Amino acid sequence: MKQSPQTRTVFSTFLMVFFISTIILFGIMEFRHTNNIIKDYQTSIQQVAVNKTNLYLDGLKTITINTAKKIENKPPTNKQDLKNFISSDYQITDLYIVSRNGTIELSTSREKTNHTINTLIKKGENLKDYKVVFSDIHWDSSSGFQIVSMAIPLQHGDSAGKLLVLSFRLDQYQNEMLQVFMNNNYKVAVFDNSGKEVIWPFEKINAATFDPQQENIYYQNLKYHIQSAHIDQIPWKMYFFFKTNNFELFRAITILILVFALYICLYELLVEFWGVNSAKTYFENIDFAIFNQINEGVIIANNSGQIIFANETAHLMFADRKNTLRNVKIKEVLGNLDKPYEGNEKPFTLTLKIADKLLKAIHSPIIKNNKILGSLTVIRTNVKADNISKQVLDKLVDPIPQGVMFIDKNHELAMANLMAKCYFNNLVIGTGIDVINRELAAFIYNNIDSGVLKRIELSNGLICEISPIYDDDHIYVGTLVILINNTQNDNACI
Numbered sequence: 001m002k003q004s005p006q007t008r009t010v011f012s013t014f015l016m017v018f019f020i021s022t023i024i025l026f027g028i029m030e031f032r033h034t035n036n037i038i039k040d041y042q043t044s045i046q047q048v049a050v051n052k053t054n055l056y057l058d059g060l061k062t063i064t065i066n067t068a069k070k071i072e073n074k075p076p077t078n079k080q081d082l083k084n085f086i087s088s089d090y091q092i093t094d095l096y097i098v099s100r101n102g103t104i105e106l107s108t109s110r111e112k113t114n115h116t117i118n119t120l121i122k123k124g125e126n127l128k129d130y131k132v133v134f135s136d137i138h139w140d141s142s143s144g145f146q147i148v149s150m151a152i153p154l155q156h157g158d159s160a161g162k163l164l165v166l167s168f169r170l171d172q173y174q175n176e177m178l179q180v181f182m183n184n185n186y187k188v189a190v191f192d193n194s195g196k197e198v199i200w201p202f203e204k205i206n207a208a209t210f211d212p213q214q215e216n217i218y219y220q221n222l223k224y225h226i227q228s229a230h231i232d233q234i235p236w237k238m239y240f241f242f243k244t245n246n247f248e249l250f251r252a253i254t255i256l257i258l259v260f261a262l263y264i265c266l267y268e269l270l271v272e273f274w275g276v277n278s279a280k281t282y283f284e285n286i287d288f289a290i291f292n293q294i295n296e297g298v299i300i301a302n303n304s305g306q307i308i309f310a311n312e313t314a315h316l317m318f319a320d321r322k323n324t325l326r327n328v329k330i331k332e333v334l335g336n337l338d339k340p341y342e343g344n345e346k347p348f349t350l351t352l353k354i355a356d357k358l359l360k361a362i363h364s365p366i367i368k369n370n371k372i373l374g375s376l377t378v379i380r381t382n383v384k385a386d387n388i389s390k391q392v393l394d395k396l397v398d399p400i401p402q403g404v405m406f407i408d409k410n411h412e413l414a415m416a417n418l419m420a421k422c423y424f425n426n427l428v429i430g431t432g433i434d435v436i437n438r439e440l441a442a443f444i445y446n447n448i449d450s451g452v453l454k455r456i457e458l459s460n461g462l463i464c465e466i467s468p469i470y471d472d473d474h475i476y477v478g479t480l481v482i483l484i485n486n487t488q489n490d491n492a493c494i
Contacts, residue, residue, distance in 0.1 A: 297379035403483030
């Protein structure tokens, strides 16, 4: 059984709705999956950085505990004995044996007092069983490195009741972290408990200006989103800078576009299914802009005979009768139509007389699903008379001793007499003026708005007089070119 056009339209629209709905469903699932992958990727980077830092601190704690046990087994008696304990590890810059009252009893440093050690003594008053406390980051004036100090209680032998303090340089940890987490996609920064930077990845930004509360930072025209994490063993804080990828914005825009397309399809489905394709909805979904690009007049009216669209050519044709044709009854423009609209209506031709012109109009009803929605009228001038006028004009221009060319508003050759073809051997109707002569083309382009006759002498000695032509509304329609040969033999052809 043959399907009606309406049934086919409803079915195809339903398929489109189903197809777009499926795309939206799978798109949302895919976006969520991709978003989870990105979050897992960022979480893994954070975990690697935290684990690497914890592993490094565990190593320092192990060195501190082993050194404390060695000192308990063999207490040092002088500075040289202390140096022997730290000579095996280049990370250790200084070693101190400190009493509980804060007196430095023995050390490898020349300094007699140390503010960092005093702070560690207060932190380590209740330390037992080889527990270790960390200091804040500070500079070692002798080595020139950032260092962190660790304190551990000595519990056996002659050193029992005292504290062992070791200072470690951080350059190895800093270099390893910067090498692993220093690229355009992500970066890492580490600050101690006092807010002093341990690692800072941005060379041109002062770390002191960094606000831990901010959500984004800009560096070298890139935007980074900031996330933070804490270190388990020490009150350090890590900040991660991930380059913004605009994924959320892209996801939102894509889903909005798909939902809008689905809404349009659902609307069309309801319109077709319920048969509400009235003349108004039918015409409002048509783009009439293309009709302004043709030379014939186009008038569209609804089923009540009211004009809902007329292109620019139609407005020019009936400018003497109406200032505007929109919302005007079509009978006021075309006169009373002889035939009423019926279901089997066919197109018919009208002849209209406007001023001194005869216009030919083809009038046809617009029918959809056996329902008349309106009418379409195409109006054109008497083309045959126009062709005759053009032929007469060509005959008049051909004998003129000067070359004559007319370049239309599209900068293409519209007319040329015999003498002009003698001067230029490539004069073919429709050829662009820049193909004929670039020098002449440039002069025409630059004088379209001049409104006066101008003369130019081309490089080959040919003199050209150009005159822009405008219509009654002062709109440019073309350029008239007169060619004069300025040589001794005026009849010589180029």
